[in-house]
Amino acid sequence: MKKYSAFSLLKNALSYHENWQKVWRSPTPKKEYDVIVVGGGGHGLATAYYLAKVHGITNIAVIEKGYLGGGNTARNTTIIRSNYLWDEAAQLYDLSLKLWEGLSQELNYNVMFSQRGVLNLGHNLQDMRDIERRVNANRLNGIDGEVVSPQRIKEIAPLINISRDSRYPILGASWQPRGGTARHDAVAWGYARGADALGVDLIQQTEVTGIRRKDGAVVGVETSNGFIGARKVACVTAGNSGVVAAMAGLRLPVESRPLQALVSEPVKPCLDTVVMSNAVHGYISQSDKGDLVIGAGVDSYNGYGQRGSFHVVEHTIQAICELFPAFSRVRMNRQWGGVVDTCPDACPIISKTSVQGLYFNCGWGTGGFKATPGSGYVFADTVANDRPHPLAAAFNLDRFNSGALIDEHGAAGVAH
Amino acid sequence: MLLIHCPHCREHREEEEFSYGGEAHIVRPLEPEALSDEEWGDYLFFRTNSRGIHHEMWYHAVGCRRYFNATRNTVTYEILETYKTGTQPTITGASA
Ligand SMILES: Cc1cc2nc3c(=O)[nH]c(=O)nc-3n(C[C@H](O)[C@H](O)[C@H](O)COP(=O)(O)OP(=O)(O)OC[C@H]3O[C@@H](n4cnc5c(N)ncnc54)[C@H](O)[C@@H]3O)c2cc1C
Ligand SMILES: [Zn+2]
Numbered sequence: 001m002k003k004y005s006a007f008s009l010l011k012n013a014l015s016y017h018e019n020w021q022k023v024w025r026s027p028t029p030k031k032e033y034d035v036i037v038v039g040g041g042g043h044g045l046a047t048a049y050y051l052a053k054v055h056g057i058t059n060i061a062v063i064e065k066g067y068l069g070g071g072n073t074a075r076n077t078t079i080i081r082s083n084y085l086w087d088e089a090a091q092l093y094d095l096s097l098k099l100w101e102g103l104s105q106e107l108n109y110n111v112m113f114s115q116r117g118v119l120n121l122g123h124n125l126q127d128m129r130d131i132e133r134r135v136n137a138n139r140l141n142g143i144d145g146e147v148v149s150p151q152r153i154k155e156i157a158p159l160i161n162i163s164r165d166s167r168y169p170i171l172g173a174s175w176q177p178r179g180g181t182a183r184h185d186a187v188a189w190g191y192a193r194g195a196d197a198l199g200v201d202l203i204q205q206t207e208v209t210g211i212r213r214k215d216g217a218v219v220g221v222e223t224s225n226g227f228i229g230a231r232k233v234a235c236v237t238a239g240n241s242g243v244v245a246a247m248a249g250l251r252l253p254v255e256s257r258p259l260q261a262l263v264s265e266p267v268k269p270c271l272d273t274v275v276m277s278n279a280v281h282g283y284i285s286q287s288d289k290g291d292l293v294i295g296a297g298v299d300s301y302n303g304y305g306q307r308g309s310f311h312v313v314e315h316t317i318q319a320i321c322e323l324f325p326a327f328s329r330v331r332m333n334r335q336w337g338g339v340v341d342t343c344p345d346a347c348p349i350i351s352k353t354s355v356q357g358l359y360f361n362c363g364w365g366t367g368g369f370k371a372t373p374g375s376g377y378v379f380a381d382t383v384a385n386d387r388p389h390p391l392a393a394a395f396n397l398d399r400f401n402s403g404a405l406i407d408e409h410g411a412a413g414v415a416h
Numbered sequence: 417m418l419l420i421h422c423p424h425c426r427e428h429r430e431e432e433e434f435s436y437g438g439e440a441h442i443v444r445p446l447e448p449e450a451l452s453d454e455e456w457g458d459y460l461f462f463r464t465n466s467r468g469i470h471h472e473m474w475y476h477a478v479g480c481r482r483y484f485n486a487t488r489n490t491v492t493y494e495i496l497e498t499y500k501t502g503t504q505p506t507i508t509g510a511s512a
């Protein structure tokens with residue numbers, strides 16, 4: 001792998017940028033791998049990268065039915081924060097945030113991680129009680145956070161409407177300065193490039209259609225391009241996890257729902273932080289290109305169609321215009337949907353299964369982009385050692401039978 | 417926006433009048449205390465989450481305020497039939 005630097009930029013400028021090396025190879029699959037990662041989204045690619053980098057397992061293939069990072073990774077609104085309520089979740093998301101802080105250097109790839117801070121607004125007394133409780137819990141876990149007043153919110157985001165006369169007045173917020181956004185595609189591409197350089201085969205346009213087992217253990221996967229053997233199979237297929245689990249005769253406590261987002265035409269810089277509101281339900285930031293990036297709520301019904309209903313988008317825009325009256329004049333440019341894997345407790349599943357050598361990392365639902373590095377890190381460790389990483393242990397599939405759920409609905413951001 | 421036929425009102429109405437009730441035909445165990453943790457967890461949380469034909473409950477919240485079932489394709493979102501609670505679907509995964 002050739003290193004990217006100011007020097008390489010200059011050098012390639014001399015040949016009109018026509019001689020850059022390919023970012024990754026497009027290999028033909030081998031007969032057998034030590035580990036097959038199913039799903040080439042950010043989480044799958046991060047898993048492969050850390051398996052190779054930290055655990056020295058390099059005989060790996062990532063099998064992706066479409067193109068790398070084309071699933072929810074490409075469709076999300078890129079909000080990153082770690083201010084979750086419970087110890088288990090807070091520690092997992094904060095591990096991720098710490099990895100984000102060094103990721104561009106680690107991967108030698110600019111993931112455009114921008115710690116512009118995240119505001120979670122409160123609009124009623126109960127919101128404010130929950131916010132105070134969450135911020136205190138965060139601080140006990142060593143996570144930065146502050147409860148801020150409407151005046152302070154106005155200083156942070158001057159266009160916001162803090163009038164007491166609005167329908168749902170803003171009473172305060174939690175503020176996590178270390179939170180922010182990153183370039184979604186770059187994260188997938190950076191991990192892909194890093195994994196490829198360590199010898200990982202990235203196989204695109206190949207769908208896994210079956211999971212072959214023998215005596216209760218995994219032996220490989222059937223794909224649209226034939227059988228590929230594997231000692232371990234790690235599934236990281238987000239919204240399609242239920243479909244993949246069914247290939248091994250398993251069911252998951254996951255339901256796949258549409259989640260929509262939209263962006264406006266590019267406008268001049270006017271919002272240099274992330275603003276989220278659970279109560280009126282909308283979240284917004286401005287990309288470096290200038291478009292306002294707006295996330296909607298999850299549709300109520302199961303859906304694999306990567307689109308949802310219009311009234312959900314309409315509702316979100318009402319909330320955004322209430323928070324930022326000036327944005328009512330901005331025209332929307334594009335709108336799309338992803339398929340999110342929602343879990344009953346709004347927490348992920350990072351787990352072994354009853355099939356030997358078969359692992360699942362899913363259930364991130366509406367909020368897994370922020371967890372991409374940490375998720376890959378602990379999942380790689382879980383797969384390599386065939387036991388849960390200490391930070392993954394609580395996110396075992398068994399919790400839905402033991403009852404040890406981790407209820408993060410309050411901090412999850414998107415109601416579902 | 418889905419247009420949903422309520423079998424009670426016998427009319428197509430807009431999705432906003434309804435709320436979603438999740439997977440249909442999951443029978444509440446008669447003796448919950450006799451179940452193992454495994455079985456109780458399965459009943460509470462584990463779902464088929466099918467990609468394609470899906471039987472699901474809907475509630476006509478601002479209409480007749482009654483539950484009914486729908487057979488819907490979760491990829492195309494096409495509603496193939498709606499039928500009253502307690503009756504069986506005519507379209508199933510096997511027949512579609
Ligand atoms: C509109 C929207 C907004 C969001 N906003 C945020 C946000 O602001 N902050 C945040 O933290 N999170 C957010 N999320 C959630 C976040 O996008 C996801 O949790 C995260 O990206 C999941 O990453 P992943 O790699 O697991 O999944 P994906 O990127 O979806 O990757 C899964 C991959 O598996 C592949 N696959 C599936 N089945 C098969 C098969 N049978 N064979 C081979 N490959 C298969 C798919 O093609 C896909 O590429 C949002 C999601 C959406 C949809
Ligand atoms: Zn009705």
